[in-house]
Amino acid sequence: MVTDEVWKLPAIVNRYLSYRAAIPLAQEQIGIMMSILKTRQQPIEKFLDLGCGDGILGATILGEYPLAQGVFVDFSEPMLEQAREGLKEYSNQLALENLDYGDSAWVNRIQPHGPFDAIVSGYSIHHQPDTRKRQVYQEIYSLLKPNGWFINIEHVASAAQLNIDLFENHYVTARYFIEKNNGGTRTIEQIAEDYTDRPDAAANILSPTEVQCDWLREIGYEEVDCYFRIYELAVFGGRRPNN
């Protein structure tokens, strides 16, 4: 299985969630997302977390805006189960939707929940081919309120092999220490081999941030930029204009 469908496998879900702490500056990326959302004059009332996984991005929004209503979309039942469990305390403010946003019919299912003050996504849309990525950005635009933000925390293509190597080195080393602290005995070399052979890597279709920001501008988003970048990870997005 080399498509994004690998995310429906409990083993892939468990591995990603167990080693998310190995992602470089992951907390800072979410912090930047929140700083952007906090530039709004009003609180977030409605948001959408697309490819939510266990709902980490939406959970952070709920922490800051405890009255917000959140829609969490994913097509992996094991991931949605993690979100359901982790977000129990907000259960009356959530809609969890098992949907594949690779198919544009997802918009019809989500429209009744919207429009949204913010749509966020973490490390997910890069599984779509470029043509579909651009359509998803257009669909997201159609679901936003005027002044609503789209923030994508994303795995992007790097122009330099150096960035790819630095990312792998960071991830593998961090994962080695996480395993070691949990009593693991694998060597860095074994973990590096496992990283190279990971089944979800084949599902990645990475595109440069500059190209994706250009699509957002063409669609009509404003304030479009890459707000942060480390190695192959970027926080980028834009705002739907007020009119």
Ligand SMILES: C[S@@+](CC[C@H](N)C(=O)[O-])C[C@H]1O[C@@H](n2cnc3c(N)ncnc32)[C@H](O)[C@@H]1O
């Ligand atoms: C790497 S995980 C990221 C989870 C979470 N957003 C985070 O930041 O930790 C990618 C998530 O996107 C979901 N996903 C990938 N393709 C999808 C699609 N076409 N429709 C819905 N969810 C998708 C996967 O099931 C998985 O939960």
